Amino acid sequence: MDLKTLFQHASLSEAAYADFEGRDITDKEDIKAALIANKFSTIQAEEFVSHWQVIAHQPDTASGFSATLFQNKDNDDYSLAIRGTQGLVDIQEDLNGIVALGYARAQIYDL
Numbered sequence: 867m868d869l870k871t872l873f874q875h876a877s878l879s880e881a882a883y884a885d886f887e888g889r890d891i892t893d894k895e896d897i898k899a900a901l902i903a904n905k906f907s908t909i910q911a912e913e914f915v916s917h918w919q920v921i922a923h924q925p926d927t928a929s930g931f932s933a934t935l936f937q938n939k940d941n942d943d944y945s946l947a948i949r950g951t952q953g954l955v956d957i958q959e960d961l962n963g964i965v966a967l968g969y970a971r972a973q974i975y976d977l
Contacts, residue, residue, distance in 0.1 A: 874917075874938075874945075875945075877910075877914055877918075878918070878936055878945050878947045879947060880904070880905075880906070881901060881904075881906075881914060881918070881934065881936070881947065882932070882933070882934050882947035882948065882949040883904050883949050884897075884900040884901050884903070884904040884906075884934075885900055885903065885904065885925070886900050886920060886923040886925070886934065887923070887925035891919075891920040891921075891922075891923060892919075894915045897911075897914075897915050897919075897920055898911040898912065898914075898915055901914060901915075916939070917938060917939055917940055918936045918937065918938060918939065919936065919937050919939060920934060920935070920936060921935040921936065921937050921944070922934070922935040923935075924976075927972075927973075927976040928972070929951075929972035929973045929975075929976050930951030930973065931948075931951070931972075931973040931976035931977060932948075932949040933946060933947065933948045933949065933977070934946075934947050934949070935947075948977070951973070
């Protein structure tokens with residue numbers, strides 16, 4: 867894997883933490899605003915939206931699952947970025963799912 871590909875994966879991973887809920891995912895400015903609110907610099911956000919578009923976004927479910935489907939504008943490839951759980955939901959899923967069952971059942975259902 868080359869450095870450019872690693873950078874793209876890192877950018878997608880970080881972008882998956884942006885809150886796209888209630889935003890127009892077809893509007894580059896709205897996407898940039900969500901990325902900047904998630905600690906992207908303005909330059910990083912501009913670079914990201916020049917190469918990627920948001921196709922679909924699943925905001926947090928009750929189990930804490932969230933994912934975003936991105937499409938690369940340069941080659942039409944798709945990337946599904948699955949965000950990790952946050953806060954108390956993370957602890958609950960770890961204890962009730964992974965520790966008790968060996969897997970996070972609710973998040974698998976949400977996926």
